Amino acid sequence: xxxxxxxxxxxxxxxxxxxxxxxxxxxxxxxxxxxxxxxxxxxxxxxxxxxxxxxxxxxxxxxxxxxxxxxxxxxxxxxxxxxxxxxxxxxxxxxxxxxxxxxxxxxxxxxxxxxxxxxxxxxxxxxxxxxxxxxxxxxxxxxxxxxxxxxxxxxxxxx
Amino acid sequence: xxxxxxxxxxxxxxxxxxxxxxxxxxxxxxxxxxxxxxxxxxxxxxxxxxxxxxxxxxxxxxxxxxxxxxxxxxxxxxxxxxxxxxxxxxxxxxxxxxxxxxxxxxxxxxxxxxxxxxxxxxxxxxxxxxxxxxxxxxxxxxxxxxxxxxxxxxxxxxx
DNA sequence: CAAACAGTTTAGCCTTGGCTAACAATTATC
DNA sequence: GATAATTGTTAGCCAAGGCTAAACTGTTTG
Numbered sequence: 001x002x003x004x005x006x007x008x009x010x011x012x013x014x015x016x017x018x019x020x021x022x023x024x025x026x027x028x029x030x031x032x033x034x035x036x037x038x039x040x041x042x043x044x045x046x047x048x049x050x051x052x053x054x055x056x057x058x059x060x061x062x063x064x065x066x067x068x069x070x071x072x073x074x075x076x077x078x079x080x081x082x083x084x085x086x087x088x089x090x091x092x093x094x095x096x097x098x099x100x101x102x103x104x105x106x107x108x109x110x111x112x113x114x115x116x117x118x119x120x121x122x123x124x125x126x127x128x129x130x131x132x133x134x135x136x137x138x139x140x141x142x143x144x145x146x147x148x149x150x151x152x153x154x155x156x157x158x159x
Numbered sequence: 160x161x162x163x164x165x166x167x168x169x170x171x172x173x174x175x176x177x178x179x180x181x182x183x184x185x186x187x188x189x190x191x192x193x194x195x196x197x198x199x200x201x202x203x204x205x206x207x208x209x210x211x212x213x214x215x216x217x218x219x220x221x222x223x224x225x226x227x228x229x230x231x232x233x234x235x236x237x238x239x240x241x242x243x244x245x246x247x248x249x250x251x252x253x254x255x256x257x258x259x260x261x262x263x264x265x266x267x268x269x270x271x272x273x274x275x276x277x278x279x280x281x282x283x284x285x286x287x288x289x290x291x292x293x294x295x296x297x298x299x300x301x302x303x304x305x306x307x308x309x310x311x312x313x314x315x316x317x318x
Numbered sequence: 319c320a321a322a323c324a325g326t327t328t329a330g331c332c333t334t335g336g337c338t339a340a341c342a343a344t345t346a347t348c
Numbered sequence: 349g350a351t352a353a354t355t356g357t358t359a360g361c362c363a364a365g366g367c368t369a370a371a372c373t374g375t376t377t378g
Binding site: 036130149 | 179182186188191195203210215226229273276279283287289290291300301303304307
């Protein structure tokens with residue numbers, strides 16, 4: 001690897017803030033985030049489809065497009081992918097269903113989402129802000145943090 | 160808009176969890192997340208470049224590649240983009256500098272990052288997990304939530 | 319000082335996830 | 349039941365962010 005950085009340990013200057021983590025750890029942080037990004041959208045679609053089915057009895061492409069603020073063509077393409085991934089089943093021009101696996105993913109996602117959302121509210125964040133933040137944060141919260149959030153929320157409720 | 164959904168208010172089934180938010184709000188959540196994604200990577204690069212400069216006196220493409228766990232070619236391409244965006248200045252085969260604007264972005268990102276990281280630690284999350292989560296979460300935390308996190312962390316420190 | 323090595327860039331490829339426009343199917347309405 | 353409106357699909361475009369391989373530059377060292 002012959003790390004160029006080694007030659008610059010030198011003179012400690014502007015030491016505000018934490019030190020840099022070791023290279024391997026730092027690299028792993030970024031990799032984790034990149035991996036999360038890959039599954040994120042998939043999970044969002046599956047979660048939304050699950051929510052639509054649960055709340056309205058069915059999930060149609062047009063509803064997804066409206067709620068995601070995305071074109072119908074994009075949704076159509078995405079559904080093909082979800083199909084290939086074995087997460088949904090669909091017949092052309094018909095509404096969607098989640099496979100076993102899709103349902104599992106939808107539930108997990110939804111559970112995560114709820115924990116984060118309720119945690120933010122318990123922290124004192126305004127509802128509409130909490131919703132937006134939760135949507136973005138949910139895919140980046142580890143199981144460990146998630147369970148701490150859950151405990152915190154419960155304590156808040158039963159003081 | 161002629162919302163198809165309207166025709167399915169019907170029979171409330173499986174009412175676990177919160178109701179769906181109104182379409183406009185829901186759409187805005189997803190849009191916010193999509194927008195965050197666009198700037199996220201840019202901010203990560205700029206933040207890392209700032210950190211490298213601060214801690215080692217200079218930022219070189221190879222160091223960035225190592226720390227991001229990404230190929231040098233990818234970094235090179237990204238640097239060109241950062242250049243076009245007026246965030247860094249660079250001469251071929253030389254190390255990088257942040258422009259005024261780049262510095263501002265680096266500082267803001269770093270501040271956000273620190274608030275989230277310290278908050279997670281204050282919550283009781285293990286250090287290495289907190290680092291990973293903070294890296295993913297920082298771009299999805301609103302100003303409102305951020306300041307609540309900061310207050311929480313301070314209270315934790317001065318009980 | 320020439321050769322070897324480390325670092326950087328370029329070229330060219332791939333996948334994702336957006337978009338619009340044109341077309342096809344289904345559903346609603348007269 | 350024919351036609352209009354809505355919904356869904358396909359084709360083809362684009363930018364972003366990865367990658368590898370090859371070329372080039374700068375630095376170190378025998």
